[in-house]
Amino acid sequence: MTRGLLSIACALLAIGGLAGCGASGGNQVDVKEQVRLREVLNRDPRLPDGxxxxxxxxxxxxxxxxxxxxxxxxxxxxxxxxxxxxTAQAAASYPGRGLSEVAGVGLAHYEGAEAEWHIGDLEKAADACQLVDVGGGTELAFHQVPVHDLGDEAVAGQLLGRLNGYPYTLNVFVVREGDMLVSLVHSGMSRIDPKRTEQLARSVVAMTRA
Known part of the structure; x- marks a missing residue:
């Protein structure tokens, strides 16, 4: 029985993005939470129209x-x-109706108060992120976007410029909801409204509460 549960846990880890049979650094995998996060993303996700x-x-x-x-x-x-x-992680993407529009969602669950530490670190990283310039026609400037009353804490920003020579926008939100991080990117080859991305983020956070 123990071996069977371990096999299930390993399969879930491979699907959900946690490498190996046990999380990095000796973390204990929460199999029940791993299953729940995948269900949140796959079972009738309640996303905005489009x-x-x-x-x-x-x-x-x-x-x-x-x-x-x-x-x-x-x-x-x-x-x-x-x-x-x-302790658990899952991720998925959802195509939109705009040109190359896609929403990417990642859910991560942590022990203790670690989610608070991580959102603090990500906020510092957002402060330090200014420009993505990797050549080949890809140059994207980053600026933070104000966000209020979303989860317990949130950080948001926008990358705007060109990807491989084409106009490109990428909005990103990272939200702490209790002991979870809810991460969202919303991108496309046309300008993406941060307000619509915020609507997406609020929808995903609400999904995790259901």
Whole structure:
């Protein structure tokens, strides 16, 4: 029985983005929470109009972010959340109706008060992220976006410029909801309204509470 549960846990880890049979740094995996997070993203997600309700594979950063601070802010939405005290994680993406529009969502659950420490670190990373310039026609300037009354704490920003020579916008929200981090990116080849991204973020946070 123990071996069977361990096998299930390992499979969930591989799907949800936690590498190996046990989280990084010796963290204990919360199998029940891992299952719950995947259900949140896959079972009838209640997203705003214009987004597919069918979850797809986790979002991936579409460029090589040379700045580690910028990458730190973006990675959690793709299922690569900060590892310390991480006990469960899941990620998915949802296509929108705009040109190349997509929403990427990452959910991460932590032991104790670690989520508070991590959101603080991500806020500092957002403060330090200014420009993604990796050549090849990709140059994106970052600025923070004010956000209020969303979860317990939240940090938000926008990358705006060109991706491989084409106009590109990427909005990012990271929200602490209790012992969880809820991360969202909303991107496309046309200008993306931060207010619509905030609506998306509020919808996802509400999904985690259901």
């Amino acid at each position: 987004f597919s309700a069918r979850a797809q594979e986790a979002w991936r950063v579409p460029f090589k972010a040379g700045d580690r601070n910028c990458r730190a802010v973006l990675n959690p939405a793709g299922g690569d959340a900060p590892q310390r005290a991480l």
